[in-house]
Amino acid sequence: MPVIPSGALGALDPTSDRAVFRQIADQLREAIDKGRFSEGDKLPSETELVEHYGVSRMTVRNSLSVLQGEGLVFSEHGKGVFVRPRPPVRRLASDRFARRHREQGKSAFTVEADAAGSHPTVDNLEVKEERPSQDIATRLGGPRRVLARHRRYLLDGRPVEFATSYLPLDIARGTQIAEPNPGPGGIYARLEELGHRLDHFEEEIRARMPAPSEVRTLRLAAGVPVIHLIRTAFDTGGRAVEVCDTVMAADAYVLAYQLPAT
Amino acid sequence: MPVIPSGALGALDPTSDRAVFRQIADQLREAIDKGRFSEGDKLPSETELVEHYGVSRMTVRNSLSVLQGEGLVFSEHGKGVFVRPRPPVRRLASDRFARRHREQGKSAFTVEADAAGSHPTVDNLEVKEERPSQDIATRLGGPRRVLARHRRYLLDGRPVEFATSYLPLDIARGTQIAEPNPGPGGIYARLEELGHRLDHFEEEIRARMPAPSEVRTLRLAAGVPVIHLIRTAFDTGGRAVEVCDTVMAADAYVLAYQLPAT
DNA sequence: CAGTGGTCTAGACCACCGT
DNA sequence: CGGTGGTCTAGACCACTGT
Numbered sequence: 001m002p003v004i005p006s007g008a009l010g011a012l013d014p015t016s017d018r019a020v021f022r023q024i025a026d027q028l029r030e031a032i033d034k035g036r037f038s039e040g041d042k043l044p045s046e047t048e049l050v051e052h053y054g055v056s057r058m059t060v061r062n063s064l065s066v067l068q069g070e071g072l073v074f075s076e077h078g079k080g081v082f083v084r085p086r087p088p089v090r091r092l093a094s095d096r097f098a099r100r101h102r103e104q105g106k107s108a109f110t111v112e113a114d115a116a117g118s119h120p121t122v123d124n125l126e127v128k129e130e131r132p133s134q135d136i137a138t139r140l141g142g143p144r145r146v147l148a149r150h151r152r153y154l155l156d157g158r159p160v161e162f163a164t165s166y167l168p169l170d171i172a173r174g175t176q177i178a179e180p181n182p183g184p185g186g187i188y189a190r191l192e193e194l195g196h197r198l199d200h201f202e203e204e205i206r207a208r209m210p211a212p213s214e215v216r217t218l219r220l221a222a223g224v225p226v227i228h229l230i231r232t233a234f235d236t237g238g239r240a241v242e243v244c245d246t247v248m249a250a251d252a253y254v255l256a257y258q259l260p261a262t
Numbered sequence: 263m264p265v266i267p268s269g270a271l272g273a274l275d276p277t278s279d280r281a282v283f284r285q286i287a288d289q290l291r292e293a294i295d296k297g298r299f300s301e302g303d304k305l306p307s308e309t310e311l312v313e314h315y316g317v318s319r320m321t322v323r324n325s326l327s328v329l330q331g332e333g334l335v336f337s338e339h340g341k342g343v344f345v346r347p348r349p350p351v352r353r354l355a356s357d358r359f360a361r362r363h364r365e366q367g368k369s370a371f372t373v374e375a376d377a378a379g380s381h382p383t384v385d386n387l388e389v390k391e392e393r394p395s396q397d398i399a400t401r402l403g404g405p406r407r408v409l410a411r412h413r414r415y416l417l418d419g420r421p422v423e424f425a426t427s428y429l430p431l432d433i434a435r436g437t438q439i440a441e442p443n444p445g446p447g448g449i450y451a452r453l454e455e456l457g458h459r460l461d462h463f464e465e466e467i468r469a470r471m472p473a474p475s476e477v478r479t480l481r482l483a484a485g486v487p488v489i490h491l492i493r494t495a496f497d498t499g500g501r502a503v504e505v506c507d508t509v510m511a512a513d514a515y516v517l518a519y520q521l522p523a524t
Numbered sequence: 525c526a527g528t529g530g531t532c533t534a535g536a537c538c539a540c541c542g543t
Numbered sequence: 544c545g546g547t548g549g550t551c552t553a554g555a556c557c558a559c560t561g562t
Binding site: 323337340 | 529
Binding site: 045046047075 | 546547548
């Protein structure tokens with residue numbers, strides 16, 4: 001029985017130079033783009049596509065793997081291949097570290113999540129002294145060892161980012177910053193109490209495909225890149241007092257910045 | 263003859279639950295990470311890997327496609343599979359639209375490229391009036407039609423980004439902004455001459471896998487995401503006077519922002 | 525020309541899912 | 544249990560590359 005919605009998918013063009021698996025991928029992609037399959041919908045099964053197009057199963061699978069690589073669909077073993085829904089995105093505003101927010105005593109992540117009606121969680125918290133990578137050391141002015149605060153953030157149970165903050169030992173050792181819970185307002189509030197009044201932050205943003213370990217940590221679907229953000233905090237003396245290295249699931253974020261025109 | 267560098271790749275673990283093609287991909291990835299294959303190096307051919315591991319060719323190809331999806335390698339028909347080199351990245355500083363740069367008469371792209379010793383080119387320039395998408399219209403305050411300036415940027419011959427600027431017709435129509443060459447300092451200089459003194463910009467950043475048309479336009483390799491940047495320029499009256507929609511090859515860029523701590 | 529990757533076939537067995 | 548996707552085999556022919 002032909003279970004493919006009538007008209008949803010056309011026929012192959014045998015005269016075309018385009019590879020068969022690409023033609024099939026094109027037709028499926030177009031059907032998704034035009035809403036003939038909606039978010040969460042199940043695509044025709046591999047067997048159905050094999051019958052519809054009269055090709056071998058490997059060819060069909062090749063087509064589907066193209067769409068997976070583009071992040072358009074995901075597969076579930078024993079169930080089917082589905083159109084990937086666009087998850088809700090978290091918007092990071094450029095004033096998210098403004099003192100006025102900090103002074104209300106909550107962390108930036110928690111404040112935003114609450115505002116968006118989501119349930120935030122922090123996970124895998126680990127605080128320890130480490131030897132920093134060359135890059136981190138350079139940004140902090142070259143210390144041999146640093147305090148590292150590792151953690152993972154989840155939104156409604158979904159891991160969306162993991163991050164590590166690095167701080168010079170001469171600033172952080174023995175303070176509340178070296179405790180798992182740094183207290184109200186987070187480590188930036190503690191830094192200011194310790195006399196390091198914050199002046200500005202610098203952020204560097206890259207995007208790339210995730211390493212396998214990042215796929216596991218963020219439970220990333222195929223075809224989802226990561227945003228790699230490195231933020232350095234400077235005090236009013238011009239010293240770099242913290243570097244925060246963050247990897248985010250790109251489908252969960254939009255970053256917003258405001259730039260002066262002057 | 264075994265042409266695989268001795269010790270570069272190990273043997274399969276038949277007792278492992280991990281799929282054979284994943285084990286092979288893991289070993290190749292590790293060999294690349296550890297520098298046993300360097301940037302630009304050719305990996306062992308599919309035939310050599312088939313012989314080394316004693317598996318079928320499709321299994322080997324499956325392994326290689328995993329690495330391609332991660333952006334670690336690229337293939338050239340008839341030549342081989344190679345370790346993908348990290349291309350030089352272009353750094354976009356958050357002050358790149360500062361008035362002091364604009365007043366020197368060059369566009370932001372040209373100034374930066376020259377500074378980096380690269381040869382910049384602009385391509386596929388097209389200026390016309392259009393009906394804006396819902397999103398663009400909303401950002402500009404809801405005009406029915408806008409002036410659109412499409413173009414593509416190349417660095418040393420490589421396409422790295424394409425962009426479209428949208429401006430309200432009541433501002434741009436009939437001015438030099440509607441000409442292919444907007445003159446020294448670019449459209450922002452013209453906007454200020456027209457009385458729209460710029461106050462600030464807002465930028466929104468997303469990362470995702472490219473659509474097929476973006477792969478073509480930017481000649482993207484497999485496993486390279488794009489950075490999607492939407493910038494809105496506001497004049498001192500608080501009006502949005504331009505929206506620039508930019509898609510960048512993510513492997514060619516690092517974005518840098520400076521945020522106040524106040 | 526021989527060697528490379530690109531495409532495709534026609535099977536096979538397995539693990540997972542829901543009924 | 545039947546249907547689904549996950550893995551793998553052992554071929555085949557092709558197009559592209561370099562010598």
